[in-house]
Amino acid sequence: MEYGLKALGREKFWLWILLAPTLIGLLFGTAGSLLATSTLSLFKWDLIGAPAWNGIQNYIDAFTKPEFLLALKNTLVFSALYVPGTVVASLLAALLLNRKIRGVGIFRTLFFLPSITSAVAVSLIFSWLYAKDNGLLNTIITQFGGQAVNWLGTKNVMMSVVIANVWGAVGEGMVIFLAGLQAVPREYYEAATVDGGSGWARFWHITLPMISPSIFFQTLLATINAFQAFEYIYMLTRQGNGNSSVPVVVFSIYRNGWRFFSMGLASAQAMILAAFIVVLMLIYFQLEKRWVVYE
């Protein structure tokens, strides 16, 4: 039998009071929203008039008109760059700051600073670094005889957004990896040293398997974040006409819903996004069973 104290007499009432907010959230917040969004996705509605039945036309539109396909493609490309970028950079930072060196606490704090800074602030700082004329990056490049780069121009904008976003995310990933690294028992390394294993072999055969749960968790988190990317896109790629030079799915939902008031189309796009995320998570959990080592 599961552990637990029993509610006595009038306490039964209190039990449900304590649970009430969560139940309301479950019912209205999540279940209700899913139901409402999926229903709305079958209608055409501008928020003001009466909703008109539209069948699966919104989904057909989403997958046949270039606008959403582009957003989907951009989201996938963004994720393919952002996820490995964040995971690898965070892991490298953690490995570096897991060494026993003087001042390591201060270094960790400094590496972590971008993580607490808002995407809006990071974007503003980076748009200044990226500025075509006299931005810091181009100044450094031209100083060394290179060609100035149009960082936020069509060709490079995706990479530049990913770089700013990874920069803002490394600190948090690093902390998760540090916790994982510190949980590896010392004896494992000592045994390996006695056996004469090289540093690389130790990393490959001990560290990596031992921190595989952290790698899994961090990859999952980064993927979810990547599919929901919005802030950096909004701040760094907005154009005069309100569109983005690299629109992603959430940007498209925002624009259709709150700029064009096509609530049905926006709902269909939100459902497609949710489906993508759920399927990805299921795949990840399958992979977890195969690859992740739990003690």
Add this chain to the structure above:
Amino acid sequence: MKTRKILGDILTYILVLVGIILFTGPFIWMVSTSFKLPADQYTHNLIPNPASVVNYVTLFQKLPEFPRQIFNSFEIAFLTTLGQLLTCAMAAFVFAVVKFRGRSFLFTLLLITWIVPFQVTLIPNFIIFSKLGFVGSQVPLWLPAFWGGAFGTFLIRQYFLTIPRELAEAARMDGASLFQIFWNIYLPNARPALTALGLFTFLGSWNDLLHPLIYLPTNQELTTIPIGLAMFQTQYGGRWTILMAGTLISVLPIIVLFFFAQKQFIEGIALSGVKR
């Protein structure tokens, strides 16, 4: 062997130095730019010469709503944090300590909702809040925080489970009610988890762009600091000294908070990452 270790240490310090330049350089450049005269914005010296606070003065003259926006962000983040801490801890206590029928079913259901992305809730919430006449006010930004949530409830429940059961059982023997056990034993003993959740929630709300964008249209007095900055970016495009002054002011409160609660921040992330 010894020389190898020294070489390794030197290499480590070099790499750490590179990291520090990468992660703090952009901040330093922001500070430096914000103290330059507008006419000097394209000079490349790190120490402004002459240094001046003129950008900050201009900022507060041209945008008198700026302090108001900081206050709005604080207000919303505070209420959001309060709502999450209270309602998540309440549910977490029930799931961790109280035995009742349907407990594991409800808890599983809650965990499943964790994978539903919040974008799905955006449109229905907006419709409900607009029917209730709350669009344009701050209510939609903090009220949903009072509905609990999978992440926060799970985080706190995991921590509650580490508190020895004997404490609750002994209190029960002495005739304490469930509510007293929650309030007097579980809440005070879960401070690390509560602090962690509080910091995440506060930060998430403070930095949020999408929700204020949807709910708080262009009214400077009502809006939050990220929106203020985004509008500011459009308005003052290319005027980097003023833009950097505004950015600096917007990150300052969080950096101050971070230096006071640094340990909790880092332990909190580790806590949420390892225990999941």
